[in-house]
Amino acid sequence: MRKRLITIGLVLTVLLAVWSTPAFAQGGDPDGAATLAADPWAPVNFVWVLLATVLVFFMQAGFALVEAGLTRAKNTVNILTKNLLDFCIAALAFFAFGFALMFGGSGAPGLESGNAFIGTSGFFLLNAAYDVNTILLWLFQMVFAATAATIISGAMAERTKVETYLAYSFLVSALIYPVYGHWVWGGGWLGELGAVDFAGSGVVHAVGGVLALIGAWKLGPRKGRFDAEGRPQTIPAHNVVYVVLGVFILFFGWFGFNAGSTLAATELRISIIAANTALAGVAGGVLVMYVGLMRTGRIDVLATCNGILAGLVAVTAPCAFIAPWAAIVIGAIGGAIMLWATSFTERTLKIDDPVGAFAVHGATGIWGVLSVAIFADGTYGDVAGLVAGSTSLIVPQVVSVVALLAWTGSVGFVLFTLLDKTMGLRVPDEDEEKGLDVSEHGYPAYVSEPQSA
Template sequence: MNKFTIPAIGFAALAFVEPAFAQEAAEAAAEAPDPAAAVSGGTTYIFNTLLFLMGGFLVMWMAAGFAMLEAGLVRSKNVSMQCLKNIGLYSIAGIMFWVLGYNIAYGVGEGGWLSSTWGPYAMQGVGEADTGTGYSVASDWFFQMVFCATTASIVSGTVAERVKIWPFFIFTVVLTGVIYPIVVSWEWGAGALDAMGFSDFAGSTLVHSTGGWAALAGALIIGARLGRYGSDGKVNVFPGSNIPLATLGTFILWLGWFGFNGASQLAMGTIGDVSDVSKIFVNTNMAAAAGVVVAIIGTQILYKKIDVTMALNGALAGLVSITAEPLTPSVPEALFIGGIGGLIVVLAVPLLDKLKIDDVVGAIPVHLLAGIWGTLIVPLTNTEVPFMAQLTGVAAVGVFAFGASAIVWMALKYTIGVRPDEEHEMSGMDHTEVGVEAYPEFART
């Protein structure tokens, strides 16, 4: 056998084997399920409903994240107040979204600006397996409701430590019952912005910027906490009461965001849908991670030390940034989008202090500014979305949400009043408003 014999035998064998491999591959491809093929109607109904319910309870869990984040970043004398505000606002949002919100959000005519349906949502079909809808009516209501509550949570953190409880709850009634649902109707309700081609997959603008605009209006009209800004321009730092608690809150929010973005696919009845949900999970996670890393590097460069609160908000800003379009980006694009969100936090937090806008938890940079960024960058990865439609949507939501919120805050300020008197504010809201102090063994500072 010479040196050419073995290769010759190998090639000969390959000549016989290759067609067999090709035939097997062709048969496997023929047997592979079509990614667009749906399962049976009843099974699709079950899977879609399950996605809504799982996503909904994850977003509901974000209410705990907001509560823990805010409780950790306010001073010890105001912790109980923040806990009360968060459980109260979640409950108010649930009631108001049934009383008014859902019908306003989804009762607008195609291409319209204002719903003609005002009143309680009847939830027709509850308890009936109407597979024609593709999902349980009640599961859809629940999933949409928890988004509504998220908007109010954003406001709570910004105006912390100097707002009385009842004016805040009244504002929450209007925000969750009217302002937020009107904004939602313009896109998710097939209203005017949707007709223009505006796209906001899970709510960078509709949820987060709406809450951010409402928070900004409140911060400007209510004013800063006593002693926050000195007459000489000095910014007095008010350290949070519990950084581990704030960190836990951030991780809870990060976890909940998989429901926020993932379940916004709104379908799990095909292989393609499930694949998309998994991709959304990956992009959501990577954007948050990039936000953290950029915030860590940014604060190290600017301040020579790493600010842990900036790292926490960097994660949240990355999450908000990717929320407008978590499906179409590649992983490097998701890292870029989330990283810029983290950079926005690092640059915007000190800018707000220079403008003497007192945002206790940094919600305005995280939710408003990163929300705008995430919305405007959508055409980078989803070329079917026109940039002018995104810009128009951001502007329309900003004008309406800020203007309507400012009117409500002003009305409250000049009627029942919003702030406690100076003595009560200095004593702490736990002592004067709640009556139960979170840390009674500690002196009020």
């Protein structure tokens, strides 16, 4: 099976390269001269978007460290491998199919055709190979697509076949994420309805979080995660340093994620967006820290880390449209929702989500989308919610959440069911017991004693 998959992958890569070759001479503005003539500030904005892209790309390292740290040492190589390769797979999938499905019809060079439900132009960037504006948009959006795919990894950690993981990373980046993204960001029907999601609480995080929940449910819990009566049993994190460092990296990258979504440094709202991002993250962390302190008399740094991430996820949709005080409220509520969703997932649903991917990204991402309708104050982009005396966003935001759940839930269920029936989702019991580092990759992450020369 592995040799067959590798052969298929190589053949597809060659075909894609041959197919793309004729496009190299095409492009709307290959040297940027027209862009410069139209906007002298374009270089500043280009550098800003490229900087934000690099920051979001570096978040992959944060996800890898958080997932590796929260799981067991015997699976570290496997987790790092998945987080490294899902970026590579997602980039190719978004290049070939995802970008066209998401932004076809937006009107940029090479993206002229599309409809309210799906984009129909821009596949393989064939008609915009050297258009500087389209390529910039692709690069920035590609790292967002990779983030959505990476979120799923943590929920399915320590018991998933690596080949199957790469297969669903491709399909998520090529189809599931782009279609809902088109509805909101690509000129689709939700955007026309008035739904707002500035940087992706729903488009990126809730999509990834809902898929993570479905994948973990279809996969089943790790051995020993629940006792005979169904009570959850703790499987300790193996490296708290990894987790905390990973959260620092994610927090750092989030400034690119949110403020970079202006797509222009000349949009000076970036200062408010960055401040709101910081305040929501710390508010989520502080709330979770104090809840734990009141419950146990101790500070749980791992729960606090997830509280920070929950606050960041929650503010991602409204960050441009709210005042700093609202960012604190949204982030704190995000932390509380994360705690509830974590308990609900494991105690009620009996689903094993090792990193809390659904709680942090799914449940809190949904809250972020809904919070726009409450806290947007009308000071930017004419986006006004209840605090500004407007009810106009309530229906669009609720419909957007329902559409997200319906699309992601139904297609995700079909995807994981088909993969389970064909490639198989789960490793054999003996491989899980041994650890995926040895069984899937042939070597451990840590050497327990010196090796001879």
